[in-house]
Amino acid sequence: MSRLLFWIALAILVVAAVRSKLRQAAKRHQQMSQPMNGPDAHEQLRPQPARAAAKAEAETMLCCAHCGVYFPASENVPAGGRDYCSAAHSQLAPQ
Numbered sequence: 121m122s123r124l125l126f127w128i129a130l131a132i133l134v135v136a137a138v139r140s141k142l143r144q145a146a147k148r149h150q151q152m153s154q155p156m157n158g159p160d161a162h163e164q165l166r167p168q169p170a171r172a173a174a175k176a177e178a179e180t181m182l183c184c185a186h187c188g189v190y191f192p193a194s195e196n197v198p199a200g201g202r203d204y205c206s207a208a209h210s211q212l213a214p215q
């Protein structure tokens with residue numbers, strides 16, 4: 121009998137824990153989707169600019185045909201169907 125009570129108590133604890141987790145997740149989701157005001161709004165928004173910056177920094181990288189260095193695609197110097205990191209390397213033979 122005490123065993124049965126133990127399992128019932130355990131089940132209630134598990135359900136309570138899952139419910140509180142779900143409530144926390146729902147609250148967090150609500151705060152993310154709503155425009156925030158108040159003193160702690162700034163605190164919660166702080167990680168977002170860093171994330172946005174990281175996204176903006178993510179750029180396709182290319183490998184220089186001469187020196188093998190990886191560089192951003194925006195700095196690419198294409199020559200003869202190959203990609204180079206600089207104009208100087210585009211004039212040198214690929215290695």
Ligand SMILES: [Zn+2]
Nearest residue numbers: 184187205209
């Ligand atoms: Zn190079």
